[in-house]
Amino acid sequence: MVPISAYLIVGVALFAIGTVGVLISRNLIVLLMSVELMLNSANLCLIAFSRSQNIMDGHAFVFLVLTIAAAEAAVGLAMVITLYRNRETINIDRFNLLKW
């Protein structure tokens, strides 16, 4: 049998990869996907913990999180569209009118 911690480590690893994605990707869409990935990795952890605690609440929570992720994706993508319309780029580094 695989220990729960292995699953958790995978979850954490995915989380870290998501973090890397947010930190390094200049493409706004990839960045959004990285955030999604982070949410998903948290979900994986939730499921794993749910398993280890043998309590199913985590499953319900994951359900809710999926909804949240969907909502965020919708709003985020809408913003991407507007940004692209206005600025014709989705390079996140270009959006630095506001600074200092």
Place this chain on the structure above:
Amino acid sequence: MSLDLAIFVISALVAVFGATMMIFQRNPVASVLYLILSLVGQAVLYVQLGAAFVGAVLIIVYSGAILVLFLFVIMMLNLRSSADLGEPSPPVSRFVKYFVSCLIFLELSFIIRESLGAGSTTSAGIVTMADDSFGSVESVATLLFTRYLYPFELTSVLLLSAIVGAVIIARRATEDELPPQPEKAVGPISQKTNEGQE
């Protein structure tokens, strides 16, 4: 090497691989596809953890809907890999970013390793097979409609606001909006008028 372990290793590798590839793609379409790959790997892990229903939802809703939405937007905006992505960050800054992320990973995995098996309901943190109802559609549904009724209803509000928000942000301009300003900010705008102190 048991079957479980093999499945775990493979799907974990797929998940991690997909995630890694996702962030390094220049072409967003490829990114989306890699993310889907990763999600598939994760879904397998879900199933292994006795969350078959949630795993299924992950594939159906996530890969099927959300990521398609991404694809849809990418297509709509006609983004290519050659789209303006400017200069990559300087190596130092990139190193810092990797380093920080690694630290997060190391810290969290350290915590997991340290807590291994402590007080777990299962011995040594090894998951035993749960009863059938664990993770089943019925039990998840029961949970959602009893204890998690209120949060579940709240998600509807969330979705509503997301819809409204998406609409209001991304809708076409109406005639009552101001015409675009003469010096319409196009493309890279880097200069800023925030200079000159008193």
Place this chain on the structure above:
Amino acid sequence: MTEYLYLIPILPLVGFLINGLLIGRIPRPVITLIGCGSVALSLALSLSLFFELKALPADSRMIEQVLFTWIVSGNFHVSMGFLLDPLSAVMILVVTGVGFLIHVYSVGYMHKDPGYGRYFTYLNLFTFSMLTLVLADNFLLMFVGWEGVGLCSYLLIGFWYHKKSAADAGKKAFIVNRIGDFGFLIGMFIVFWQVGSLNFVDINAMAPAAFIAGGSLITITCLLLFVGATGKSAQIPLFVWLPDAMEGPTPVSALIHAATMVTAGVYMIVRSNVLYMMSPDALFVVAVVGALTAIFAATIGLAQNDIKRVLAYSTVSQLGYMFLACGVAAFTAGIFHLMTHAFFKALLFLASGSVLHAMSDEKDIRKMGGLKKYIPITYWTFLIGTLAITGIPGLSGFFSKDEILWKAFSSDYGHPVFWVLGFVTAGLTAFYMFRLVYLTFHGPERMDDETKSHLHESPKSMTVPLIILAALAIAGGWVGMPHILGATNYFEHWLEPVMASGRNAVDTHALMSTSSNAGMEWSLMVASVGLVLISIFVARMFYNKKPELATAWQKKMSGLHKLLLNKYYIDEIYGAVIVRPTVYFSLFLWKVVDVVLIDGLINGVAVVYNDLSESLRQVQTGRVRTYATWFAVGVVVLIAVFMRG
């Protein structure tokens, strides 16, 4: 009448207030009436009180009148109160008497001045202050008068304020006096904290118990008070202001800088004779300073060419005599000389004023000469004054100066060296005074024709006071004839009650050993008179008979002459050592400490903050990924912290 004691100072104050508040609105005759009248009333009152006092038995000649409590703070209690005793009686007579004459004189002297009203206002204020000074029953009220006369001196020296030199001189006088006051103040503090009172009567009674006679505390106290006296009475090292004070109108020089104010230091020492008697060391210092000042100022007087400056240095010199007297515990002699000096020096100044009046304010004696025939009254009165100051027997100056010289020699606190210094000074005095007389009134007429055409004798209002003062200069000394001449020293008897307490303070038989050596006294007297006569003769040789001799000597000793002419460069030394460094130091404090250090530090902090802000702002790059990086760093740290916990 004694209940009207307070009116003596108050009357001039009233005069001051009326004249001052209505300045520019009342005609001159009224100003004159108020100005002179108030002093005249004071004089009359003083005379009547004097006689009233005289009528009392010798040991109860003391009238104290307390008007109201002035300052009270815990056990510190000072009242506005006046004390009339033989000493202050003498002083008020001198002040009101000479003061009145000078007021009258001023009517003529100042009649053309646009600041006539202001002048009398100041003069009345001065009279008020001086009377307060001498009548005060405590140190603090005395200090009021003390500072008041200083103020009036300042105002009157700078009377012609449009002249820079006058304004400078006034300021100098005030500031130098303040330096003296510093000592006076501190001395007063010691007295108060030791004795518990500043009232003279209390001090006289309690000081012997409060201080250890001959101890260092009493010496310090007396020396500090003496510092005050040196400031007011222009002694070394604070004499520098007095010659400059001659920038004021001449009657002012006569009143303030010769007859009354400058003698306040002497008065103060005599007033606190109880304290001084307890400190032989302090007395010694007083004597030394007095003697040195006397000879020092006399030497400067030898070379001056300004008629008033010669008189000014002679005043400094004579004041030195008075301090010498005090220093050898011959307080009576000091006061006696103070009085006679008031007469003849006022006379000399007023006469010189008359000369200036005639000479259209030309002060340089090298441009005078032969005035004798143009202004005879002035000449004769001036000559009487000169004879009195040089100490020609029979005139007032002789008696007082001779007594001082004798006491300097014979007193327990005296020393032959003091006598020698005083003796030489007497010779020098005779020389420069007659130099003055010869250059001014005799010999060729060196003034220009314009001036010559205006030469005239002064009006009555000026000559009459001169004549009265001349009479006083002759006769004023007869009240204090020495015993060896077979006369009664009324003056000494009169002041005896005041001095007795001082003598009682210390167990001493001093001062009384004088008459035992009549032969010595006679011979010293003859010697000094001889020296004076020789000096007069030499002066006559140099400045009347053979002027070329004077120029020859002047050439021969040009270095010395220059030194004397420039007053030993004392002003310059003070300027270089004290004034200029202070100014530069102040500039340093302002420009460096204030602006650079303190403000620099504070502005520096502001700049640091601003720079910090400016550089921290750079962190806010506007790039989301940078923000996320910081965010992630925060997370790492936070988790790390929690992991340890």
Place this chain on the structure above:
Amino acid sequence: MIDYTSASIDFALLGPEIALLASAFLILVTGYVKSLGKLSPGVAFVGLVIALVLSLNQWGNQSSGFFGMVTCDDFGSAFKVIFTLIAILTLLMAHRYLSHKSLNRPEFYALLNISTMGMMVMANSTDLVVMFLGLEIMSLPLYVMAGMARRSPESNEAGIKYFVMGAFASAFLLMGIAFVYGASGTTDLRRLVTDYHYIVGNFKLYLYSGVAMILVGFGFKVGAVPFHSWIPDVYEGAPTPVTAFFSVGPKAAGFAVLLRLFVFGFAYIGLLSDVFWVLAALTMTVGNIMALRQNNIKRMLAYSSIAHAGYILIAFAVGGDSAVSAAMFYLVAYALFNTGAFAVLVLLETRTGCKSDFSELSGFSRLHPYLSSVLALFMFALCGFPPTVGFFGKFYLFSAAIQSGFIWLVVIGVMNSFVSVYYYLRVIKVSFFDQPQQTFVPVTYSPAIIVVLLITLAGTLGLGLFPQQLLDISQSAIFAFL
């Protein structure tokens, strides 16, 4: 005591939330009918007022429902009142501004109400899941509102920055909740408290790291350093009424949750005090120092809001009843004068082309002595001068800290308010002392904004002079807590 296990589905507990949601629905429905679109601010207002009344009505009512997911107590009710008040003020000042900028869409009001509802959800629960959901319900509309001015690159940018950072923070928060769940098997704060011996004994590290990440998530919302960096950009770019709402609403909600979690829930973690000590000191210092050299008033106020968050964080380091009530008091105070300051900016910005740069204020007082005096008063309140409520808030907060021995933290706080004087006074300096650079276009008032100004002004001065009432409320609100 509250019956925490109640499974009753008692909608009365959700009265204010339902009112807001209903009004949002109504707006959305009517909004698509052109002729009814004008009604939407009114509908939103009515919804908010009803919510306010219902919240007030809940005062003293302590019960739990929905399987323990909804906990109604005075603490929550008090915060609900604060949220609705803030929303009402925002609504009042937003309407004309939005019309002026052609942003007056019915959806805005719906989003405002939904966001407010999200805050209520946050304040009204002791369950991490519900808190998280509430946070999202609050945040999503905010992201949208920040980016509302679609034609303005700044607004776009503000929206996307807020969104990216918000989502990033949410991920951490979620991970944190997952870890806490992993440690305890529950997300209910009450069980986390009652079982803490067991949890700490067995899963200390899970719990601690989970708590750390939860702290990150909510710390982000309140703008604690180093999770603050979005604030200046977003505040500057967003439409000003929205910024006004940002700077107090979500902050108050974040603090409500943080107070519940960290002062009461996880108070047994001894480390927290030190962590918050550092966070507070860092937050106020960074906020103040960076505010020093700003040229845009909105941006300056953004940094200042970071600094004020730092002051409030002192209460967390201190812990205990008086600190919580002080934090609540300060939040109300801050909401009042900060909203007031923004209301003046809103007025200014209704003139064409004005971006609230400092230079645009020069000579302001010549034309508008009263308005500029009011602005000055708000600045004084932000500085913490008496007799404004800003002073009393700080006073109360610092006194709570000193009583627990946090003298050095207070000294740091005090030194920080000293630094802040400089930049707040700069507003006054520019508007009063500087010569007008060009002709100053007069602002035009609307009744609504005058009401806002009057309310905030009255609150700023009135509560500063007579704080007793509010003090009592803030003190009694915590008694019914948890």
Place this chain on the structure above:
Amino acid sequence: MESQILTLVTFFPLLGAALLLLIPKERHDSVKSIALIISFITMLLSFWLYAMFEPLANGMQFEINIPWVASLGISYHMGIDGISLLLIVMTTVLNVLAILASFNSITQNVKGYYISMLLLATGMIGVFCSLDLFLFYVFWEVMLFPMYFIIGLWGGVRRIYAAIKFVLFTMFGSLLMLVAILYILFEYQSFAGEYSFDMLKLAQMPLGHQAQLWLFGAFALAFAIKVPLWPFHTWLPDAHVEAPTAGSVILAGVLLKMGTYGFIRICMPMFPEATVTFIPYISVLSLIAIIYGALVAMVQKDVKSLVAFSSVSHMGFIMLGLFALNLQGMEGAVLQMLNHGISTGALFLLVGMIYERRHTRLIDQFGGLAKVMPMFSAVFMIVTLSSIGLPLTNGFVGEFLILLGTFKANVWYAVIAASGVILSACYMLWMYQRMFYGKITNKENEGLKDLSIREKIIVIPLVLLIFWIGVYPKPLFDRIEPAVKQVMNQMGRSGTVEVDEDFSIKPVLADRTAEQELIVKAEKEGE
């Protein structure tokens, strides 16, 4: 009515300010006259206060104590003793004169100006009335804004710099004071079990030595900046020079007194032991201020900054007198607080008058003014003399007592301070000479008008006060003495210091340790 008179005096100007708000701002004349009337009535009220005040009586009078924020022990507690009484009277008088003096010089934003002046008056009077620390602090800070506006709006060229410097300096100190106030609150709570900000109650609380030192330090810093004690003085010249005339008058006349008042009202009764410990430090700083202020004043080119630095010097005297901690020194210091207000206030008023005529304050622009403006020069002379402490003017009485008291406390302090007396004569007379004496070198000075009726009305009361206090200060001492004694008794109550029969403060620590040693010795021997 009688019980509320302090409230009335304090808030009457505020009421007036509210009234002014209603006047249209174009109507300058009615704004001016209403402001004047308000301040005048306030002055009359303060005279009434003076008349009703019981001299030679102990304790606070006209006390009011109403709970304000009960749960924190904050109350609206007002009451005055002789010290506050005199300062209040001085404040109201100076306020009238300052307002009168502004009639011609303030032409812009007239209404705002007079509102600020009246607000300022409320703040100042409030500080002197407060017996509750919180209330005190509120008034203390409230004063800040009107002054900030007065300097910043109606000031000179560098007004903005000066205004900000003024506020930042003052704030810096007062914020630390706030921390100290909070700490006291906490200490008192653990001592008495209740919250209280009542100064009288707090003075009865025993505090540990260490705590006293810190608290004293925090309060002292705030007060020292206000005084201003060297080296915290650099805001003063800037603020004085840049402020309009009335601002300078109030600043010098009243605001600086708040610092010294704070020392006497708060620091000394509450932290007696620390006060004694701090004597040498504060005294040395005061001495530096005396000498330094005088020296720097000497080389100033601007009359106002000269007067400002002279204030530094004079305030040094006051501090020195206070920290002599004996009756003479403290009474002298309190009296000197009034004197400095009158003399320096008068100086600033006079400088303002000449500034109105010539629009310059540089000394070398003047010269020979005595000829064209005899009355002005005479008054200036009187004020100058009062400032340098000539006997029979007010300055002397205070300065003398300060030096007398200081001499008892420490001879060398007194000696050094007394040398400041010399220096003050130097710079003042030098300035006077350069401005008024000599020939008229500057053509513009030739046609200057002498004092107008309004200006005479301004200066005459001050001149009268100068001489009244100089000649007959006894009524003032009758009011000051019980108050000072009360402060000393409050200090003595703590048991760490002792008031001897001459009313000077001595630490008893040394004796006590000796006693304790004896006990210890006895115990050892017993064993």
